[in-house]
Amino acid sequence: MLETNLLWLIPGLPLLGAVLSGLLGKPLQRRFGKKAISAVSVLLPWASFGVAAWCFIQLPEGGSLHDRLWTWIAIGPLEVDLAFAMDPLSAMMALAVSLVGSLIHVYSIGYMADDEGYWRYFSFLNLFMFSMLLLVLGDNLLLMFVGWEGVGLCSYLLIGFWYRDLVNARAGMKAFVVNRIGDFGFLVGLLLLFWSLGGEWMDGAYRVNGGAFSLNFRDLPDLVAAAADKQLWGVPVLTLAGIFLFIGACGKSAQIPLYVWLPDAMAGPTPVSALIHAATMVTAGVYMVARMNFLYVHSPTAMTVVALVGAVTALFAATIGVFQYDIKKVLAYSTVSQLGYMFIGVGVGAFWAGSYHLLTHAFFKACLFLCAGSVIMAMHHEQDMRKMGGLGKTMPITRWTYWYACVAISGFPIASGFFSKDEILFQAYNAGSLMVPGWIIWLLGFVAAGLTAFYMWRSYFMTFTGPAVSVGGHEPQEQRPVITVVLGALAVGAFAMSFIGIPALWLDSPPQLEHFLAPVFSAAEGLERVFAPGAGHGVEWGLMGASIGIALLGLAFAWWLYRGRKSELPARLMAAMPRAHKLVYNKYYVDEIYDTTAVRGFLGLSRLSGWFDSKVIDGLVNLCGAAARGFAWIDGAIDRYAVDGAVNGLAWLVTRAGGKLRRVQTGRLTTYLAGLVAGVLIFVILTRFLLDVYA
Amino acid sequence: MSASWSFADAIFYFIALLTVVCGAYAVASRNIVRAVFSLLGTFLGVAGLYAMLSADFVAVVQIMVYVGGILVLLIFAVMLTSRIEKAGRSNPAARPLAASLGVLCGLASLVLLASLALLAPWKQTAAGDFAPTTAPLGEALLAEALLPFELLSVVLLGVVIGAVIIARRDPEVGG
Amino acid sequence: MIHVGLQHFLVVAALLFCLGLTCVLVRRNAVAILIGIELILNAAGLNLIAFARFGGDLLSGTVFVVFLIVLAAAEAVVGLALIIAVHRRLRDIDLERSDELRG
Numbered sequence: 001m002l003e004t005n006l007l008w009l010i011p012g013l014p015l016l017g018a019v020l021s022g023l024l025g026k027p028l029q030r031r032f033g034k035k036a037i038s039a040v041s042v043l044l045p046w047a048s049f050g051v052a053a054w055c056f057i058q059l060p061e062g063g064s065l066h067d068r069l070w071t072w073i074a075i076g077p078l079e080v081d082l083a084f085a086m087d088p089l090s091a092m093m094a095l096a097v098s099l100v101g102s103l104i105h106v107y108s109i110g111y112m113a114d115d116e117g118y119w120r121y122f123s124f125l126n127l128f129m130f131s132m133l134l135l136v137l138g139d140n141l142l143l144m145f146v147g148w149e150g151v152g153l154c155s156y157l158l159i160g161f162w163y164r165d166l167v168n169a170r171a172g173m174k175a176f177v178v179n180r181i182g183d184f185g186f187l188v189g190l191l192l193l194f195w196s197l198g199g200e201w202m203d204g205a206y207r208v209n210g211g212a213f214s215l216n217f218r219d220l221p222d223l224v225a226a227a228a229d230k231q232l233w234g235v236p237v238l239t240l241a242g243i244f245l246f247i248g249a250c251g252k253s254a255q256i257p258l259y260v261w262l263p264d265a266m267a268g269p270t271p272v273s274a275l276i277h278a279a280t281m282v283t284a285g286v287y288m289v290a291r292m293n294f295l296y297v298h299s300p301t302a303m304t305v306v307a308l309v310g311a312v313t314a315l316f317a318a319t320i321g322v323f324q325y326d327i328k329k330v331l332a333y334s335t336v337s338q339l340g341y342m343f344i345g346v347g348v349g350a351f352w353a354g355s356y357h358l359l360t361h362a363f364f365k366a367c368l369f370l371c372a373g374s375v376i377m378a379m380h381h382e383q384d385m386r387k388m389g390g391l392g393k394t395m396p397i398t399r400w401t402y403w404y405a406c407v408a409i410s411g412f413p414i415a416s417g418f419f420s421k422d423e424i425l426f427q428a429y430n431a432g433s434l435m436v437p438g439w440i441i442w443l444l445g446f447v448a449a450g451l452t453a454f455y456m457w458r459s460y461f462m463t464f465t466g467p468a469v470s471v472g473g474h475e476p477q478e479q480r481p482v483i484t485v486v487l488g489a490l491a492v493g494a495f496a497m498s499f500i501g502i503p504a505l506w507l508d509s510p511p512q513l514e515h516f517l518a519p520v521f522s523a524a525e526g527l528e529r530v531f532a533p534g535a536g537h538g539v540e541w542g543l544m545g546a547s548i549g550i551a552l553l554g555l556a557f558a559w560w561l562y563r564g565r566k567s568e569l570p571a572r573l574m575a576a577m578p579r580a581h582k583l584v585y586n587k588y589y590v591d592e593i594y595d596t597t598a599v600r601g602f603l604g605l606s607r608l609s610g611w612f613d614s615k616v617i618d619g620l621v622n623l624c625g626a627a628a629r630g631f632a633w634i635d636g637a638i639d640r641y642a643v644d645g646a647v648n649g650l651a652w653l654v655t656r657a658g659g660k661l662r663r664v665q666t667g668r669l670t671t672y673l674a675g676l677v678a679g680v681l682i683f684v685i686l687t688r689f690l691l692d693v694y695a
Numbered sequence: 696m697s698a699s700w701s702f703a704d705a706i707f708y709f710i711a712l713l714t715v716v717c718g719a720y721a722v723a724s725r726n727i728v729r730a731v732f733s734l735l736g737t738f739l740g741v742a743g744l745y746a747m748l749s750a751d752f753v754a755v756v757q758i759m760v761y762v763g764g765i766l767v768l769l770i771f772a773v774m775l776t777s778r779i780e781k782a783g784r785s786n787p788a789a790r791p792l793a794a795s796l797g798v799l800c801g802l803a804s805l806v807l808l809a810s811l812a813l814l815a816p817w818k819q820t821a822a823g824d825f826a827p828t829t830a831p832l833g834e835a836l837l838a839e840a841l842l843p844f845e846l847l848s849v850v851l852l853g854v855v856i857g858a859v860i861i862a863r864r865d866p867e868v869g870g
Numbered sequence: 871m872i873h874v875g876l877q878h879f880l881v882v883a884a885l886l887f888c889l890g891l892t893c894v895l896v897r898r899n900a901v902a903i904l905i906g907i908e909l910i911l912n913a914a915g916l917n918l919i920a921f922a923r924f925g926g927d928l929l930s931g932t933v934f935v936v937f938l939i940v941l942a943a944a945e946a947v948v949g950l951a952l953i954i955a956v957h958r959r960l961r962d963i964d965l966e967r968s969d970e971l972r973g
Contacts, residue, residue: 492742668798669903669965670789674895684807707874718886718909720891721905734905739887741912744879745935746944748923753915753935760939765908765946772901772950776957786899787964789929798893805888822924827887828932840933844938854944862951864958 001059001218007067007084007377009051010094010137017044021126025119030661034118041122042105049098056091061469062519063087064218066139073142077213078198082573083139085217089355089520092513093136093287096362097280099489101129104275107370107486111377121161121269130624132280136287140216141628144288145266148186148252151281152179159265159268168267175261182251184257186288193295196230197223221309221523228298242295246309256313260591262336266328270373273328273604276553278335278369280360284683286342286358290351294523297456303347304435307428310343311444316588318451323585326383327372330459334409335365336656337448341424344445348434349527350427352517357420359513360497363405364408364417367490368456371402373465374483380474385459395478399464406460408494411551416497418547421449423503423511426543432534442543446543453554459686505540515633521678530660714740725785727777731769734789738762752829877922887913900956900963904949925945 021028021041028036055065064087073080086094110120132152138144156179160172197220198213211222230237249255254262257519265277276282289296289306296303314337321333338361345354364428375391375398377382392399410413411422425445468475478484500513507513531539561570574581583589699864717736724730738761745754788794890909897903915935922931957963 216854235768335956670898672795674800675795676794677804677891677895681800681803682806701873704874707878709933711878714882715885717900718889721909722889722897722902722906727899730902730905734908737909741886741916744882744916745919745929747874748879748919749921750923750935750950751927752934753919753932753939756939757915760943761908764943767911767952769901769904769908770947771955772904776901776963783876786897786902788896789898796894797892801888801892803882804891808884808887810882812877812884817876817924819924820968823928826926830973831929832932834932835929836936843937847937851940851944854947858947858951861948862954 001063002058002065004055004058004065004067006051006055007065007086007137008069010048010055010084010098011130011133013044013048013051014126014133017041018123018126018582022123024188028676029119034113037119037122038066042102042109044126045102045105047131049102052098055086056095056483057312059086059088059091064156065423066137067207079214080140080142082143083216084137084178085139087217087520088139088517089287090136092355092359092517092680094133096359097136098129099493100366101125101132101275102361103278103486103489104271104366104370107274107373107483108269109272110229111373112269112503115269117161117505121158123270124154124157125275126258128158128276128281128438132284135284139218139359140214141193141220142215142388144291145186145190147621148248148284148288149183150184151276151284152252153283155179155265155276158272161267161268161272165267171261171264174627175265177288178261179251181267181419182248183515185244185246185251186248186250188363189241189246189248192232192241192244193224193239193336193458196227196232196241217291222240224295224298230501236299236301238295239299239301242299244304244578245292245295246285246302246306246480247581249288249306249343250309250621251285252288252345253282253285253286254336255309256316259313259317259336260594263329263332263587265331266326268378268525270369272442273332274366274373278331279366280298282335282339283342283358283362286339286346286354289343289346290355290358290521293346293351293521296346296655297349297523297527300433300435303349305347306474307344307347307431307434307441307656308436310340310345310347311428311441311448312340313337313646314344314448315444315451316340318448318455319584320587321455322451324455325385326371327385327388327463329453331365331368332371334368334452337364337452337672338409340448341421341445344428344441347439348424348428348431348441349524350424350431350512351521352514353420353423353427355517356422356501356511356513357417359419360408360416360494363490363494364405364496366416367401367405367494368409368488370483370487370490371398371405371586374398374479375476377479378471379469380471382471385462388463388469389466390464392464393468395464397478397487401463401491402460404492406456410456410554411449411547414498416494416501417505419498419511422544422547423501425547426540427484429539429543430530432530438530446550448545450550450554453551454558457558458562461558465563473672482519503540505537505544703747707744709720710743713737714744725786727773728770730786731766731773734769735756735762735766738766739829749823749825752832753825754856876920876924877917883913883916883920884914886910886916898964900949900953900965903965904953906948907945907949911938911945912945914938 001391015042019035025037028040066083066085068081068083070082071079072082087554099562105122108125109123128151131147131154132185133147134205135144135147135151138147156172156176159175160169163169194215214220228238229237232240233279247258259365262277262282268277296306299629306645317333317336317340321330321337324330324333338357342354342361345357347354374395375388377393378395378398379388382388404415408417411418413419413443425442428445429438429442431441434441491654500516501511530536555694561573586592714737716741719734721730721737724733738757740760742754742757745751745757787796844855876914886909890906890911890913893906894903895906895910897906915938917932917936918931922928922934925931953963960967
């Protein structure tokens with residue numbers, strides 16, 4: 001572990017940018033134009049990337065960098081520092097986040113050029129970079145949680161960026177509320193860990209551990225290992241903590257059942273979708289599970305849950321993606337599906353493979369989204385693929401980068417997506433530590449891979465091939481260099497990432513990234529596998545071939561149906577199975593189900609209470625009222641003749657007395673003061689002589 | 696030191712007499728101008744008593760603020776509100792009933808307080824030597840008493856603003 | 871031997887307090903009431919210093935009295951402002967006549 005004092009700059013610089021453009025942005029923009037904002041907010045993330053790269057170079061082999069600013073919280077034996085740490089995993093994440101993030105900042109210069117809220121946008125985007133880097137580089141769970149909440153906030157702010165549109169504001173709110181459910185799970189997991197690691201219940205009292213207690217990622221593995229036997233209500237507490245943390249990951253990383261916010265989050269500006277809702281923030285859940293690998297290896301149950309949820313989500317979201325027409329929705333469901341793959345990876349114990357897929361996905365999915373953004377701009381904010389077509393001729397750079405990203409995501413061995421996805425699928429097949437056979441997970445992922453290839457190529461053919469369309473009388477044009485350069489850079493990145501993950505099967509040495517990340521994931525070495533390391537080559541070759549085969553099948557199918565947009569087949573196929581199509585096209589009605597159960601449930605409950613109040617309780621009250629009226633009539637008769645005389649007499653008395661007593665309220669200051677003093681004197685004398693207080 | 700009064704005791708009784716007599720005149724005088732001026736004696740006397748209690752700084756502040764500030768304010772109040780030819784009866788007492796009630800209250804509290812002062816078993820430590828308090832006071836005001844000190848400045852600001860608002864002419868009435 | 875001690879100062883303070891109280895209760899002129907209040911505040915200050923001096927912690931009593939004097943000044947300023955406002959409204963500062971709160 002090497003001490004340094006540079007790490008804080010990595011999240012610090014974007015924070016500076018956020019503060020500068022957030023506080024001074026409006027006058028700066030008015031005075032100096034948008035260039036001033038770009039100068040601050042685009043250069044600072046690049047500087048942050050530079051620092052991250054410099055720290056990465058200094059990273060000792062198998063070790064970590066550590067930068068402690070000050071003690072943040074000190075309660076009893078617990079000490080939490082405001083400190084940053086960079087180990088191989090967080091180095092990989094920090095580099096990816098700052099590089100992709102900075103590229104997307106550059107892209108945003110072009111994309112947001114005409115927007116009035118330019119300064120606001122860049123302030124939010126910088127704030128997001130800060131939160132994400134804090135999440136990645138934070139040295140302990142609490143700091144990670146701060147970043148976790150921060151990215152959620154920025155996501156909300158940016159989804160609802162064009163908040164004058166009610167739809168966008170609603171989408172932002174939905175994302176926030178759904179994320180909140182997940183964050184609650186994260187918090188419960190955190191508290192469970194805190195509770196189980198910090199001490200224990202003995203003889204009805206909670207005793208804290210004698211020694212130092214910390215939540216930082218260097219000490220946690222030992223503390224967690226020591227708590228492996230602890231149980232809560234008969235369940236191992238680590239399993240509970242793992243599952244609750246995973247609920248948090250489900251919210252952030254859009255897994256079943258909390259994935260519903262991500263497709264709606266496409267309401268935000270497209271670079272935001274690329275950065276937050278594809279490349280970085282949504283992978284925070286995967287990162288968290290990978291980071292907590294030492295916890296998950298203790299609990300096969302929690303790992304099974306992670307892997308199964310990931311696999312089911314991968315397949316489920318892929319089927320929805322097949323029938324979407326909105327290009328951003330296709331990419332959104334594809335993101336959900338790819339995140340499912342990452343969870344398969346970390347769930348089956350192949351933490352490095354999940355992290356690798358996270359890395360490759362950051363590049364090719366950001367590329368896909370930015371291409372989509374380029375297309376959307378060229379189409380004057382039209383997102384429906386049915387109205388596109390033939391864009392390949394006029395937008396060659398966009399077309400070919402999109403093409404290459406499709407190659408990457410559908411898993412052909414000339415792009416990084418192939419290596420990461422294939423490693424995950426092989427490791428899933430190879431998993432022996434789960435409570436279900438590994439091949440089930442593999443099968444789900446395998447089918448999803450075919451669907452992925454199909455819907456991605458479908459979107460490619462629908463958008464870029466076929467007869468050319470015209471928008472507003474002229475053909476869509478290629479974008480400015482500030483945009484196309486970023487597309488190219490991301491495509492190159494998607495290609496370059498291949499080299500760090502070429503499997504041992506092809507070379508003699510294990511993949512470089514696996515070797516690089518091994519110190520972080522040392523806990524996973526003890527996991528049971530079907531094949532010993534280095535064995536099972538035949539199966540691996542076979543699975544690889546099957547993957548390529550199903551990807552080719554998906555491509556061929558998409559080619560057959562959508563190539564040149566001439567075929568009538570898609571329409572006929574849909575007409576042949578109207579029900580199935582309708583079900584999937586409407587996303588299995590999950591939003592509607594949530595609406596009727598959860599949302600309506602609450603509303604219904606309140607309406608029921610209202611009905612109960614107005615009918616039952618009011619009825620009772622009215623009954624009482626009627627009874628009372630009957631009594632009152634009888635009473636009134638007595639009253640009028642017998643009581644009234646007495647009452648009137650009394651009233652007369654009171655009036656007279658009041659008339660006299662009214663004089664007491666002279667309105668004069670001195671009278672009141674005299675009353676006050678007399679009262680105090682009487683009180684003191686009474687206490688002095690009757691109660692003998694001073695005796 | 697003898698059984699008779701020491702010099703310090705004599706000074707105390709002199710100052711106490713001055714204080715109380717001037718205070719009594721300020722209360723009893725029917726002429727508000729004289730009442731205010733007689734208050735001068737009381738304030739100076741209290742300052743002297745502070746000095747006898749080794750509170751030198753407070754004694755000086757007492758003279759500066761009370762004599763230099765509050766007394767002048769009171770004189771202003773008199774000059775702004777009373778006609779000088781009516782000064783002789785400018786400080787009327789309340790009607791006899793109310794006045795006697797007030798005097799009764801005053802006497803009762805005097806009996807109470809004096810008996811308390813003389814009979815209560817006060818826990819006393821020997822008074823220390825005379826020592827200047829200004830320097831430690833300054834340190835206290837900037838250390839443990841800093842918060843009330845700063846709050847007080849806010850209060851003073853509020854008072855200044857409030858006084859201006861209360862005393863200024865109502866623009867609608869016109870003046 | 872009669873040495874001047876705590877009780878002497880307390881008695882003087884009690885006298886001042888009662889004079890002030892009587893003044894506030896008996897007088898009708900608003901300025902006289904201010905005079906009474908000043909007497910009461912002086913009595914309180916004298917008490918504080920006396921207790922501090924004979925209680926061993928002179929410093930805290932001194933701090934208290936400094937604050938008290940400042941507040942007394944503030945009170946006098948607001949009192950003067952009120953008197954002027956009342957005078958402008960009633961052409962008089964006889965509090966027997968300012969009885970708009972009468973019930």
